[in-house]
Amino acid sequence: MANTRCPGCPSGVKGPGKYLCLTCWHALTPASRHALRRRGPGAMARLQDLYRQVANGVPLADIEVTP
Ligand SMILES: [Zn+2]
Structure with a gap:
């Protein structure tokens, strides 16, 4: 890769x-x-949560990922 x-x-x-x-x-x-x-379970959902907020312009320091 x-x-x-x-x-x-x-x-x-x-x-x-x-x-x-x-x-x-x-x-x-x-x-x-x-x-x-x-x-494990939920890892993909957390990643999508992260990328969605990045795409929405949320500052990295303000991004919250559901534990
Ligand atoms: Zn970067």
């Missing part, structure tokens, strides 16, 4: 299997990062 464009910023590149580039990832709140790191 190749690196792909980060959905959170115009110039960011994220690695394979990552949700965001490192800059955007670290802009999230610790609670959001913790929720997004969890695997």
Whole structure:
């Protein structure tokens, strides 16, 4: 898998299997990062939750992902 464009910023590149580039990832709140790191049931819903808010222009620091 190749690196792909980060959905959170115009110039960011994220690695394979990552949700965001490192800059955007670290802009999230610790609670959001913790929720997004969890695997298993609900992981895809949390990812869609994240991307929906990014697409809506919610600042990364204000994004809340359902645990
Ligand atoms: Zn980014």
